[in-house]
Amino acid sequence: MLSVIRVVVSHRCEELRQMIFEVFGFKLAVDGGVLVLQNETDVQKAKSMIEQALSDRKIDDYVVAENTEDPAELAILRRGDMEQIGLYACSFCMMVFSNDVERNLHQRVHYFGFG
């Protein structure tokens, strides 16, 4: 059972860190450069709250990615930086893939109208 969720913000962007504080308020602690959500166990809920906050603020050059190796970690990444660290996001729904072949295969469902 997870008791905390870590949120890694790339580039120590103050606007994003401020946004996370506004979204999660008192639940948030800072550990080094990492924001820690206490008493929060639902990664999907945390992810959608952050995505909603990004969209409310019309911040569309960042995406929220799950760490496939650590289910308790979310990373807020600048789109342009993702490919450098080996992540490829679908440009339609922002699902994240570990290589561009899988991403391109996935993107076909959008082209053909199944997504």
Ligand SMILES: [Zn+2]
């Ligand atoms: Zn997609």
